[in-house]
Structure formats: C-alpha cells, structure tokens
Amino acid sequence: MNCPDFDTLMRLLDGELEEEKVKEVSEHLISCSRCRNLIDSQRNLEGSWRDSFVTPDSGKFRSMEWRIFNRINRRSRWKTFVPAAAGIIAVLLGVKLILDNKPSLDRVTDLSRRSRVEYTTDTVQLREERAESLTSTDDGLDFETTAPNAGVIAPAEGDVSVGDATEEIIGEPLGYGVTTDGAPELSQAAADEEGSGESLRGAGRLIQETDRQVIAGGTVTESVSGDRGSAGLSGYEVECEETEITEETMLLGAVEDINLEVQVDEVSDITLSLDADTTGLATVETVPSVVSTSEETQDNRTLNQSCEYHSRFNETSYYDMDALKVDIHIELVFDADGQPDSSTALLLDSLFAGWSDYISFVYRDTVLVIPLSDIRQLFMEGSTVPAETTE
Amino acid sequence: MLLSVLLVMAGKEENPDIQLLRKAKNGDRDAFGELFRKYEKRVFRVARRMCGSDDEAWDITQDAFIRAMQAMDRYDTQYRFFTWIYRITTNLAINYAKKKMRRREVHFEEAYSAEGQQVIEDNVADRAAGEQLLGEVSRAVDKLTPALKAVFVLRVDQQLSYSEIAESLDIAMGTVMSRLNRARLKIREELGSMLGEWE
Numbered sequence: 112m113n114c115p116d117f118d119t120l121m122r123l124l125d126g127e128l129e130e131e132k133v134k135e136v137s138e139h140l141i142s143c144s145r146c147r148n149l150i151d152s153q154r155n156l157e158g159s160w161r162d163s164f165v166t167p168d169s170g171k172f173r174s175m176e177w178r179i180f181n182r183i184n185r186r187s188r189w190k191t192f193v194p195a196a197a198g199i200i201a202v203l204l205g206v207k208l209i210l211d212n213k214p215s216l217d218r219v220t221d222l223s224r225r226s227r228v229e230y231t232t233d234t235v236q237l238r239e240e241r242a243e244s245l246t247s248t249d250d251g252l253d254f255e256t257t258a259p260n261a262g263v264i265a266p267a268e269g270d271v272s273v274g275d276a277t278e279e280i281i282g283e284p285l286g287y288g289v290t291t292d293g294a295p296e297l298s299q300a301a302a303d304e305e306g307s308g309e310s311l312r313g314a315g316r317l318i319q320e321t322d323r324q325v326i327a328g329g330t331v332t333e334s335v336s337g338d339r340g341s342a343g344l345s346g347y348e349v350e351c352e353e354t355e356i357t358e359e360t361m362l363l364g365a366v367e368d369i370n371l372e373v374q375v376d377e378v379s380d381i382t383l384s385l386d387a388d389t390t391g392l393a394t395v396e397t398v399p400s401v402v403s404t405s406e407e408t409q410d411n412r413t414l415n416q417s418c419e420y421h422s423r424f425n426e427t428s429y430y431d432m433d434a435l436k437v438d439i440h441i442e443l444v445f446d447a448d449g450q451p452d453s454s455t456a457l458l459l460d461s462l463f464a465g466w467s468d469y470i471s472f473v474y475r476d477t478v479l480v481i482p483l484s485d486i487r488q489l490f491m492e493g494s495t496v497p498a499e500t501t502e
Numbered sequence: 503m504l505l506s507v508l509l510v511m512a513g514k515e516e517n518p519d520i521q522l523l524r525k526a527k528n529g530d531r532d533a534f535g536e537l538f539r540k541y542e543k544r545v546f547r548v549a550r551r552m553c554g555s556d557d558e559a560w561d562i563t564q565d566a567f568i569r570a571m572q573a574m575d576r577y578d579t580q581y582r583f584f585t586w587i588y589r590i591t592t593n594l595a596i597n598y599a600k601k602k603m604r605r606r607e608v609h610f611e612e613a614y615s616a617e618g619q620q621v622i623e624d625n626v627a628d629r630a631a632g633e634q635l636l637g638e639v640s641r642a643v644d645k646l647t648p649a650l651k652a653v654f655v656l657r658v659d660q661q662l663s664y665s666e667i668a669e670s671l672d673i674a675m676g677t678v679m680s681r682l683n684r685a686r687l688k689i690r691e692e693l694g695s696m697l698g699e700w701e
C-alpha cells in the first residue's frame with residue numbers, strides 16, 4: 112500500500128476514518144515509520160497544546176455568573192418596587208402611609224459600618240433588601256411601614272412614577288371610601304359575595320410620588336409626603352388624586368477596593384447626567400409589573416386585587432470615584448464608515464450636536480475610550496468643540 | 503399506534519439544558535447557575551483559544567451567555583445546547599477578531615489634549631514563557647484564519663466529533679474536514695523543522 116494522504120492519517124488520528132479503511136491504514140503504519148512519525152508528531156503537538164491551557168480560577172466565573180444573571184433579569188432590580196406598588200393599592204383603598212423615625216447623622220455613620228454590603232472582587236452589587244410590613248390600625252385607614260436593613264451601597268437618586276394603572280376588584284367594596292377632588296377617573300369591577308352583583312371594569316391612571324430615604328445598613332427610614340393619595344370605594348365609585356413618588360437613596364461611608372463595572376453598552380435606554388458634584392449615570396427603564404394582594408375586610412370578606420403597572424423609572428446613580436476606587440470608561444465604537452454601533456448611537460444622541468458630529472467624523476474605524484470623568488466635557492453646554500477635525 | 507404515541511411522548515421530552523434555559527430566562531437564579539457552571543469553562547476555553555487575550559475571552563464568554571438567553575426563542579431545540587452555545591461563542595470570537603483587525607483604539611484624553619495624537623494598540627499574542635515549542639504552536643494557531651481556527655479549536659481543544667463541529671458551526675461535514683485539514687497543514691508549515699521535536 113502506498114502512503115495514505117495526510118487527510119486520511121488525520122482522520123485515523125481523530126477516530127473518524129471509515130471502518131473499512133482503519134485496518135488497512137493501521138497495517139500500513141506498522142511498516143511505515145514516516146506515516147507513524149507524522150501521526151505521532153501531530154498527536155503530541157496537539158496534545159501538548161491542549162494540555163497547556165490554564166483555566167482561570169472559579170472566582171471570576173462566579174462574579175460573571177452573577178453579573179450575567181442580573182443583566183438578563185434586569186427587571187428583578189425593580190422587585191423592590193413591589194412593596195411601593197402595594198402601597199399604591201393601599202392609597203387606592205383610602206389608606207395613608209405614615210413613616211417616621213429619621214435617624215441622626217451620627218447614627219447613620221455608625222450603621223453604615225455594619226451595613227450588609229455584598230460584593231465580589233470586581234463587581235459592586237447594587238443591592239437593596241427591604242422588608243416592609245403594613246399594619247392596619249383600628250379604623251382601617253392608617254398603615255405604618257418599616258423597611259429595615261437596606262443593603263444599598265451606592266448612592267442613587269431617582270424618580271419613580273407609576274401610570275396607567277388598571278384595577279380589578281372582586282368582592283364587595285369596602286365601606287370606608289374617601290372621595291377626593293381633582294382626581295382622574297378610575298372605575299372598577301366589583302361583584303358581591305352571592306355572585307349576583309354587577310361587574311364593572313375600567314382603567315384609570317395613578318401617579319404617586321413619595322419621598323424615601325434609604326441609608327446603607329441598619330434601619331431604613333422612609334417617609335411619604337406630598338399629596339397623599341386618598342381614594343376609596345364609595346358605592347361603586349372610586350376617585351383618586353395624583354400623587355408623586357420621589358425616591359432617594361444615600362450612602363454614607365466609603366466602600367474600598369471595589370472595581371465597579373458599568374457596562375454602558377448593555378443598557379437598553381441610557382442617558383447620562385452630570386448635574387451633581389460627582390459623576391453619575393442615569394438610566395431610564397420602562398418596567399411592567401403586576402401586583403396582587405389579598406386582604407381580609409373588616410367584615411371578614413376577602414378582597415383580591417391585581418394591578419398591572421407600566422412604570423417608567425428614572426434612576427440617577429452617583430458614585431464617589433475616590434472612595435470607590437473605580438475606573439469607569441465608556442467606549443464609543445465606530446465602523447469604517449463612521450457609523451456608530453447601536454449603544455454608541457444611543458450615547459451620541461445624548462451629546463450636544465457639535466460634539467456628536469465631531470466624534471462621528473473623526474473617529475471612523477475606531478474605538479474611542481472615554482473615562483467617565485471626561486464625559487462631563489461632552490455634556491457641558493458651550494464646551495469647546497475642536498475647530499479642526501482630521502481623520 | 504403505540505410506537506407513534508411513544509414517539510410523540512419522546513418528542514415532548516425536553517432536553518434538561520433547555521429546561522434550565524427556560525427557567526433561567528424566567529428568572530430562576532438556580533437554574534441559570536446550574537447551566538452556567540456546566541458550560542462556563544468550555545465556553546471560556548473556546549473563546550480564549552479563538553482570541554488573543556484573557557480580557558477578550560471574558561467578554562466573549564459573557565456575551566455568549568447573554569445572547570444565548572436573549573435569543574432563546576430562536577433556538578432550534580433539535581440541536582444540542584452545547585453546540586448552540588459553541589456556535590454563538592465562535593461567531594462572537596470571529597466577529598471580535600474582524601473588528602479588532604479593523605479598528606484602532608483611541609483614548610479620549612490623549613486625543614483631546616493633544617489633538618491628532620492617536621494611539622494604536624497592537625495586540626500581541628501571549629507567549630508561553632520558557633516553552634518555545636508550545637509558544638510556536640500557539641502562534642501558528644493564532645495565525646489561522648478565524649474560520650479555520652474555529653474548526654481546529656473545536657476538534658483539538660474541545661475534542662468534538664466532526665458531526666458535532668458541523669452542527670456547532672452550521673457547516674457541512676465535508677467543510678469541517680477540509681478546514682481541519684488546511685488548518686493542520688498550515689500549522690505544520692509554520693512549525694517547519696521544529697516538527698521533528700514532536701516525534
């Protein structure tokens with residue numbers, strides 16, 4: 112037998128040679144040192160190359176696992192909104208939220224050192240844990256909310272508004288309805304226990320704003336102010352007035368040795384905000400959520416409610432770069448035609464026109480790396496755009 | 503009749519990986535963790551073999567899983583999950599390599615403070631210190647075109663069968679064999695006389 116070709120020998124090496132040829136080629140190898148050496152050398156070099164790989168330790172994989180999961184389940188960030196949404200329902204029922212107990216600054220500083228901060232070596236978990244309890248007072252109108260042990264470790268500010276609420280209530284309406292002025296219309300479905308009652312369905316709009324302050328670690332204090340929603344059921348009519356929620360989260364105390372990663376390109380809808388002393392990132396997200404509650408009425412009937420909210424969140428997070436020791440940069444990617452990729456295009460939309468044009472023109476076929484600290488320049492109205500542009 | 507019923511039932515039985523994928527997509531943290539841990543090292547390894555640095559490999563690994571989750575609706579469940587994630591990974595690596603070949607990197611502060619001064623970073627392949635032969639093999643593999651490299655990596659590093667490679671890269675078996683052959687010959691050509699060291 113003549114020497115088989117290279118392809119045949121390699122298929123034998125890979126165990127992919129047809130059965131009828133294996134015997135023939137194997138017999139040839141016994142008598143042909145050249146072919147044998149060729150297979151041996153290939154096997155050895157490939158084996159050495161394969162075995163030379165050093166797999167990183169699992170720490171980085173664990174960090175990545177957490178990061179990916181949170182990114183693909185971005186909505187989970189807003190699970191903390193559910194208690195707030197429950198509060199909105201309470202408002203619909205004519206319940207007012209009363210919160211108090213603001214801690215002093217001294218106490219806050221102390222608490223921050225004991226905060227339940229969870230982080231990995233290269234990622235900050237912006238995590239908030241809240242436990243809220245609603246306790247009805249005797250008249251069924253007042254609730255107290257406590258939210259202990261928040262773990263938010265980065266300062267953030269944001270506005271939360273809730274709109275387009277739809278509500279369906281099954282059960283006899285409560286009798287302690289409160290009617291307010293200037294409210295948008297909200298109708299509801301209702302049926303009495305015997306099932307013979309009428310059923311009304313409708314949609315309304317609710318915007319509620321509250322003020323909330325969350326301190327890292329320790330006790331969270333929350334206050335609800337503004338035009339407190341007071342609405343209720345009076346017969347089969349519900350009226351509700353617009354209220355607003357503003358939410359503020361603060362961090363006191365430094366977090367060290369943390370590499371905060373901001374993956375701008377993965378944020379679907381991002382705007383940058385530089386209206387504070389520290390640099391910040393603002394994200395805007397529209398998050399649908401469904402809140403269901405079941406409640407015993409004073410006359411031992413069950414009131415089931417399910418509301419779907421399409422909420423638009425505006426969140427601005429501020430980071431103290433010195434304290435966090437982070438290196439955040441944004442990459443703007445342009446192809447050979449000067450066209451930005453999708454995330455870059457989104458960012459450029461936020462830039463002032465002069466800068467946007469300049470960047471698009473100059474940086475064709477380029478990844479432009481911009482430290483977060485320099486992004487300020489791109490947003491400052493009146494900042495100098497280089498007069499001369501070159502490719 | 504009985505056979506057809508059994509076949510239907512068999513058809514309805516879902517691959518465990520797909521079940522994990524669905525659960526993970528619906529926010530099941532444990533399911534995602536299980537799926538991720540099952541494939542993380544393999545995906546990273548393919549990515550690292552395909553590209554020039556650990557950093558790129560991490561990026562590709564992360565993107566591969568994110569895309570797998572996001573594109574779940576387009577996943578044809580007749581294929582095995584690992585071939586699908588390999589396909590995503592190799593495609594990402596190939597795209598990454600193409601972009602890298604095209605683009606220079608400019609740091610804003612340099613470009614802004616000294617206009618016109620632009621930094622072009624060359625990506626230099628890692629050298630296996632003290633292991634010249636292995637270094638030469640790595641360099642020879644790095645020189646392969648992305649298409650040849652993908653086949654070579656999946657065969658030699660991941661030890662996939664030809665049919666699994668074909669499924670992963672969505673190419674014909676014949677293409678797998680011809681690309682693998684070309685890749686090996688190119689590597690041997692690069693190594694030249696050093697090949698004798700391996701015999």
